[in-house]
Structures are given as structure tokens and as C-alpha cells.
Amino acid sequence: MRKLGVLLVGLSLLLFLFVPLTQAQIQYEVGKVTYESHSDYTRVSIEVTPGTGYVVKDLHYPPRLLVNLYPASLTSLSKEIKVGDRFVESIRLDQGSKGVVRVVLDLNLSNATSSVDLSSDPSRLLIEIRGPEEDLVAAILKEKDSPIIREEEFPSTAPPPKKEKTIYTIVLDPGHGGKDPGAIGRSTGLKEKEVTLQVAKEVARLLRNEAGIRVYLTRDSDEYLSLDRRTEIANQLEADMFISIHANSGYRRNAKGVETFFNSRYSYGEGAEEVAARENKPLGSENVPDEAKLIIWDLIQNAYRSESNDLAHTVQKELVQTTDGEDKDRGVKSAGFYVLRGAAMPAILVEIGFLSNASEETMLKKEDFREKIALGIVKGIKRYYQGKL
Amino acid sequence: MPQKRKKSLKKKRRSFIFIAVIAGAVFLAGLFLSPYLWRRGQEIKEWLIKPPLLEETRVVKLYFSVSKEDYLFPQERKITSSSEVTSQAKAILGELINGPISSSLLVPTIPPKIQVRAVYVKDKCIYVDFSSALQEKHPGGSSGELLTVYSIVNSLIDNLPSHSEVQILIEGKPANTLAGHIDIRKPLSMNLDLVKVSPAG
Numbered sequence: 261m262r263k264l265g266v267l268l269v270g271l272s273l274l275l276f277l278f279v280p281l282t283q284a285q286i287q288y289e290v291g292k293v294t295y296e297s298h299s300d301y302t303r304v305s306i307e308v309t310p311g312t313g314y315v316v317k318d319l320h321y322p323p324r325l326l327v328n329l330y331p332a333s334l335t336s337l338s339k340e341i342k343v344g345d346r347f348v349e350s351i352r353l354d355q356g357s358k359g360v361v362r363v364v365l366d367l368n369l370s371n372a373t374s375s376v377d378l379s380s381d382p383s384r385l386l387i388e389i390r391g392p393e394e395d396l397v398a399a400i401l402k403e404k405d406s407p408i409i410r411e412e413e414f415p416s417t418a419p420p421p422k423k424e425k426t427i428y429t430i431v432l433d434p435g436h437g438g439k440d441p442g443a444i445g446r447s448t449g450l451k452e453k454e455v456t457l458q459v460a461k462e463v464a465r466l467l468r469n470e471a472g473i474r475v476y477l478t479r480d481s482d483e484y485l486s487l488d489r490r491t492e493i494a495n496q497l498e499a500d501m502f503i504s505i506h507a508n509s510g511y512r513r514n515a516k517g518v519e520t521f522f523n524s525r526y527s528y529g530e531g532a533e534e535v536a537a538r539e540n541k542p543l544g545s546e547n548v549p550d551e552a553k554l555i556i557w558d559l560i561q562n563a564y565r566s567e568s569n570d571l572a573h574t575v576q577k578e579l580v581q582t583t584d585g586e587d588k589d590r591g592v593k594s595a596g597f598y599v600l601r602g603a604a605m606p607a608i609l610v611e612i613g614f615l616s617n618a619s620e621e622t623m624l625k626k627e628d629f630r631e632k633i634a635l636g637i638v639k640g641i642k643r644y645y646q647g648k649l
Numbered sequence: 650m651p652q653k654r655k656k657s658l659k660k661k662r663r664s665f666i667f668i669a670v671i672a673g674a675v676f677l678a679g680l681f682l683s684p685y686l687w688r689r690g691q692e693i694k695e696w697l698i699k700p701p702l703l704e705e706t707r708v709v710k711l712y713f714s715v716s717k718e719d720y721l722f723p724q725e726r727k728i729t730s731s732s733e734v735t736s737q738a739k740a741i742l743g744e745l746i747n748g749p750i751s752s753s754l755l756v757p758t759i760p761p762k763i764q765v766r767a768v769y770v771k772d773k774c775i776y777v778d779f780s781s782a783l784q785e786k787h788p789g790g791s792s793g794e795l796l797t798v799y800s801i802v803n804s805l806i807d808n809l810p811s812h813s814e815v816q817i818l819i820e821g822k823p824a825n826t827l828a829g830h831i832d833i834r835k836p837l838s839m840n841l842d843l844v845k846v847s848p849a850g
Binding site: 435436440442443444452487506507508509510511512514515519521590593595596597598599601609611614615616 | 714716717719756757758788789790791792793795796825826828829830831832834837842
């Protein structure tokens, strides 16, 4: 009887003691880190305990890839592996907050693309770093006569220093494309992605005859491009102007006309001066927190706001005049456009007419009307840059 | 006799130890379980004491698109909900999706039959989680998109001034845009540039 009691007590005690112990028993550890350098990519493999999750973030200035592993712990305090190949400079691991291991890949290319995947047997995280999405840039550059972009790295600080320009670079961005048709006309089913491409190509054709202007399209066929990629291309080309061309749609069937947008003040710009001053560190310095970098980046873009405003007004005015659309002048507006946000140059978005309006849709289907619109945009662009050269 | 007494004494002592050990075990178990039991107790207490939420009716301003121009104009409407911000927000959005009441001056800004999956509140921000149909059924176009986004933001903030920002989520996750134009990755504040004072003007 007594033995049974002692046994019971012992058992229950053991049970209680083990509840927290068993929970703490699974140790999520980060094991061996290896890498393979190939000519067209670098693969980094990190052994992890099965069940470990991860979050990936691209960091810029300088280019890095941050992978947070959770739950995970490092057996050592921190670890740094020197790679020094074409894509990766080094791999750094350290224990972030409790249960989080930060893996930072210092990249040698600011426009590298990456893929991160968990692989089992053995359980490991595979990170692959490749060159830029060359097919897209190649698509822009495949036009004859256009010079090859310099292979050097893009500037690690934004924006590029103003230099004496003899050539004015314009990036035209036909809205939507591929799987994203944009707005669709209600009477004939005209797709926004088609009209925008036709108009952008016409603008490019007209501008190519101009001396001192170099013009690029973000896409020259019916292909899908992310919004980020569009401004990224403009930044890589160090463009002087980014013009996104769109066709409008509204809830009202009688909504009509052309309008031009530029971006509203970026949210990070609010009070950003103080933060930038508090950090008091140059851009690109390793110790600037990411949040501060975002703020500084937004500040730089806010600096282009008045130029974008000027450009928007000039283009809108010429567009309205060329298309005899005084009654269709919807004016210049500012709003928070995703596609304009990443641009480190004056950037505007032109809405060339409403696909939700049957008569405008019919007009946009006609080649001579599209040519008029293109001519209006070209006149606006020329008037704007002539004041700048 | 003494032998017997000794035996019974021994028996008594044994049962005493036994009881003491059990009591000890119960005490220790209680000690281990106490935080859990205390929490459960609090939950039950809260559940018992919390008064049933009272439904109340109030007048709200809903922002719809003006039919002659692409601006927003408020229309007053009665909603019935509990006083909680999330339930008021849900009622406001429900009415906004239903569209304006028999008015030739106003048109809806959200495609019909869109579902609000959930409404959350954190600090000064109201998070509204829509089904992906809001993206899929959206007619597209910058103008249409601007009106959709800010009819939601303005209608919520104007009527729930305890909060200053709204973030639109799609299927529980932050989204880039609704139709490829307006950046909705971060919370947005009220936009009065899009609001017209008179629906005819």
C-alpha cells in the first residue's frame, strides 16, 4: 500500500517535471553550411532541423539577401564564411532574437535574383543566387543600334550622381500584359494591355527619330511583368524619365477623358528628415537599420516629386491639345501608385482614355486615334526635356 | 494486547504517511497546475461577468461615387451593430457593398456580393480582410481603383474617428494593389481630395 503511494507520487511528480522538459527537448539547430560556386549560379546549403521555417527579404545598398530561420538556434555565437565568387561575397550567420537565426548573404550583384527552398533528406535550406532576369533586360535591349548596357554594378547609393547628360534616356512602360489584361472594354472587349502596348510602341517610334533621345520599353510583347520589375528596369538603365501608359476604367459608363498621375508624397517621408538626421549615417553604410534605409529611399523619391508634377502637367496639356479633348481634360492628379514608387527619376502614369466608355473604347481601337495620343505624349516629353537639356 | 496496540499504531502511522504523501502530491500538482487553473478561472469569470453586447443603431456616412464625375460623396445610412469597432466596421462595409440607396446621383464603388472575411483592429489601424473576389471582379482602371480604395478607407475612418488608418487585406494577407495601380501594401489614411461637397457639382 505504502509502496503504491510512493510510486504514485513519484510518477506524478515525474510527469509534472517532464511536461516542460519534453517541450524544450526538440532542439532546432542550424548545422553545416556549404556552398557550391557555378558559372551561372551559387548554391548555399544550410542544414536545419525538420520543421524549421524561414522568411526571405531582399536588402539593398549594399545588396544582401536576408533569410530568417525560425525556430532555430546556432551552436556557436556567429559564423562567417567567405565565398568571394561572382554572386556571393560572404555568408554570415548569427543568433537574432530568441529562436531566430539570421542568415545574411552579401551579394556581389545588386540585381541578382534568388530562390530559397526547403529540401528534405537531409533537411536543409537551399539558397540559389543567379544573375538578373536577363531575358527581360535582353528583351528591351534586343533592338538594333541600341548600345549594350555597361556590365558594371549599379550604383550602391541612390540616386546616381547628376552628370553632364548629352543623351536623354526615356523608359516607356506599357501597363499590364500577359496574364494581367488590365481593364477590358465593355462593348468590344478591347484589352488594356493591347492598347497600352500599341500606344507605347508608337511613342517609342516617334521618339527614336529624335536626336539625343534614347528610348526603351519595359515590355515590347504581350508578357507579364511585375510592378517592381518595371521601375527596376528604369533604374538599371539610369533613365531620366519613366512614363507608364494605361487605359482607364470606372464604375460610371459615361466616365471619359485623359488624365495624368504622379505619385503622392511617400508615407515614409513623414518625419523622415528627423530619422535620417538621427541616424546621421551615409547611405550604404552597413549599420543603417533597414527601416531608416526605406525612409531615406522615400526621401530621395520625394525629391523627384516636383519634377514629376511638372512632367505630368506638360504631358497632360499636350495630350489634351493634340486629341482636341478640352472637354475630356481630367487634369493632373496625385495618388499612391505602386508602379511609380520605385522610380528614382521623374515618373508619371498617363491614362489615355476609358475602356469602360463605349465611345472611347471604339476610338482607342482606331489606329489614327492612338497615333494622335502617342503624338500628344511625345510633344509633352519633348517640351519637358528641352527645358532640361 | 500491547502487541496489538503496537500493530494498530503502526497501521495508523502508515495510513497517516499515506495520506500525507497523497496530500503532498495533490499540493504539488496544484502548484504546477496553478497558473493554468488561474487562467481558466479568469476566463470563466470574464465570460460570466461580461454583459451581453447591446445592439445599437447609429447614423453613418458612406462614401459612394458621384455619377457625373469621379469623386466620392457621402450618403447617410443607419446601421445596427454592437458598439465594438470591429462590428461597426463590418456593418459599415456591408452597407457600402450593398451600394447607394435609390439615388441617380450616386453609383457603387465595390463590385456586388464581395465578402468581408474579417475585420481586425490594432493600435490606430483597422484591417479589413476581403475575399479575393475584390481583386478578381474589379473592373480595373486607376479611377475605378482609387474610388474603391478610398470609399472603403474614408467610410471607415470618417465614422470611426478613434482610428486613423485602414489597411485592405486580401484572403488574410497584405496585397500590392487591387487592380495594378494603387499601392495598398501599407495602411492608408483618409483622402479628402477625392471627396466632393455637392454631388451635382
